[in-house]
Amino acid sequence: MRREPDEAGQAAGPGHVAIIMDGNGRWAQMRGRPRLFGHHAGARRVREIVEACPENGVKYLTIFAFSTENWKRTQVEVSGLMKLFQRYITKEARALSDVGVRVRFIGDRVRLNDKLVELMDNLEILTAHNDLVHLTIALNYGGRDEVARATKRLAQDVALGTLDPETIDEETLPRYLDTYVLPDPDLVIRTSGEARISNFLLWQSAYAEYEFIDTLWPDFTAEEFGRLARKYGARDRRFGAVKA
Numbered sequence: 001m002r003r004e005p006d007e008a009g010q011a012a013g014p015g016h017v018a019i020i021m022d023g024n025g026r027w028a029q030m031r032g033r034p035r036l037f038g039h040h041a042g043a044r045r046v047r048e049i050v051e052a053c054p055e056n057g058v059k060y061l062t063i064f065a066f067s068t069e070n071w072k073r074t075q076v077e078v079s080g081l082m083k084l085f086q087r088y089i090t091k092e093a094r095a096l097s098d099v100g101v102r103v104r105f106i107g108d109r110v111r112l113n114d115k116l117v118e119l120m121d122n123l124e125i126l127t128a129h130n131d132l133v134h135l136t137i138a139l140n141y142g143g144r145d146e147v148a149r150a151t152k153r154l155a156q157d158v159a160l161g162t163l164d165p166e167t168i169d170e171e172t173l174p175r176y177l178d179t180y181v182l183p184d185p186d187l188v189i190r191t192s193g194e195a196r197i198s199n200f201l202l203w204q205s206a207y208a209e210y211e212f213i214d215t216l217w218p219d220f221t222a223e224e225f226g227r228l229a230r231k232y233g234a235r236d237r238r239f240g241a242v243k244a
């Protein structure tokens with residue numbers, strides 16, 4: 001939805017931007033470095049983009065950090081990424097909290113190690129009072145997996161008798177998704193030149209606008225983010241209706 005400046009003076013723009021941060025591996029390979037070098041560079045990009053949100057009218061930013069399919073990568077890369085997430089949360093927690101960022105995580109936590117889950121829980125609690133920018137980090141997240149887990153809980157409520165199947169409509173399932181407190185994304189950006197959505201926010205992005213850009217994630221800047229936000233602002237979204 002196109003947004004006007006709100007009472008807090010937030011500029012008009014895509015209220016919720018979701019980003020598929022792709023291209024870390026190629027960025028590292030181009031420099032003759034291991035893939036994890038690219039992931040570390042990618043992690044350093046995140047803060048600049050989060051900080052650029054308010055001036056671009058972005059209240060919600062959701063980033064794809066690790067997918068349910070990423071476990072298929074080498075053990076070295078997977079364990080390096082898990083360590084990176086732990087370090088990122090430990091190091092960035094205070095800084096994100098101090099600049100007014102509320103952090104949430106989506107995805108299935110069951111397969112993540114206990115220490116990481118504890119850090120995620122603590123960061124959610126630490127930042128729960130913040131409201132300037134809502135940063136959601138998708139970790140062990142897959143859209144199909146999310147819908148399957150949601151359906152399981154929905155079916156349990158039916159079995160318990162707390163949900164009448166006759167009342168199920170398209171407003172019902174989102175209440176069971178990991179994103180139940182978030183608005184749907186207005187704009188989905190994928191870096192690195194690939195035009196795929198790779199199982200990201202499948203249900204939620206039904207009406208999102210998409211931007212597939214060539215920049216590799218570690219080279220993505222606040223300036224480019226701002227350009228895409230302004231381009232979004234000039235678009236005409238009709239949600240299947242005709243123009244009035």
Ligand code: FPP
Binds near residue numbers: 043064
């Ligand atoms: C895709 O690039 C990126 C990932 C699978 C990991 C994303 C992680 C980060 C950006 C860093 C950590 C983020 C946080 C929030 C701490 P790729 O490896 O598929 O790149 P390639 O397509 O060039 O191989």
